[in-house]
Amino acid sequence: MKKLLFSVLFISLLIFQNANGQEYFEGYIFYTYEYFTLEGENITKQKQEMLFKEQHYYIKEGNYVAFDHEEDLMQLYNQKGNLYFYKKGDIVYKLDAGNWAQGKTNYSKTKEKAKILKYRCESIKNDKSVTFYSNKIKVNPANFESHKFGDWSGYLEFTNGALALRIVTFYDDYYQVMTANKIVPMKLDDAKFDIEKVLNVK
Template identity: 30%
Template sequence: MKKTHLIILLIILSVFTAFGQAFEGKIVYSNSYKSKNQQMPDQQWQTMLGSTQEYFIKDGDYKSISNGSLMQWQLYVNKDNKLYNKMSNSEMAVWNDCNNQGDEVLKTEVNKGVTEILGYKCDEVVLFCKSGAQRYYFNSKLSVDPKLFINHKFGNWYQYLLLSKALPLKTVIETAQFTMTSVATEVKVEKLDGKQFQLPAGIQTQKAHID
């Protein structure tokens, strides 16, 4: 094989290897809210749920830390398929069984080259759900293996990952109460300690009651 051909082959292989590796590290998001409830101004939602979110992911586990006065953190433990939520008004962490979707996707849509965020050119996935539209903007460099989240039906997370195979850099989520827009302000690739994705020692937990 000629030297130039060998160099080209090595470059191609290195690119596929880089893109094949799942993202591990931290993404910081800025969150804003547009209220649909006259009794709840936009700013009140932002104060309660947080204007800033730090999202950490390693393999199939993830953790989200918020600066909200009510919402403190979320933790997804893959081996249990549970999403834990810690609120400031309780000492307990309340968990959802992620086998339960809690919503229904009526239609999906994929649009190419919709926007650019932090220098990443982003495609768009839209999930039209009973609860409202969910719009995700992503770049394949922040790759995720959907198989790791095959049982994470809650919040339509697995359905989104099947279409994107990547973490979102922006989301626009409609609910009955508000529309939340979350935009990445920082992406940091780093090796994380697996202990970061364990529940705090001694914390009590209980299952969420969904009507």
């Protein structure tokens, strides 16, 4: 009887630990971009020639990196040093991710819902965008609490770490829709987020 009880407790502990280990997302998200006039006309083909077409996004614990359709760096955040990098043309810019003069974004929940891939999503909005997210795809917000740039820490605090699966962003004469088209949980090596290795520089 004691052996049976011990076995049940041991198995329960393993299940609990595994569940905890799977709580936060680590892996790859593939996003595509569409563009529309404020009247709803699809202008994706024209805008993609000047703006974003797709984003290949990888995230692990306190780090993330993203590449465009030509495999050029779009953005990289490394928790070590709290640094944010982005590339424009041939130049890589480095910023202190702790600096964000605008402060926290004024988010509010909306009644809009969506199903993106297999995930049922809730939404929040601010004055320029609506973001859809699922609590099934989330990170630990504590790992990004120093990432003030872009109010990333504020967003994750509001969504309890849930990552955006769709963002609709409004501009003066058009709006942009970035949507997750593939989500792949996977183990990632820390070298994936090393700026020197990403750009092959020293």
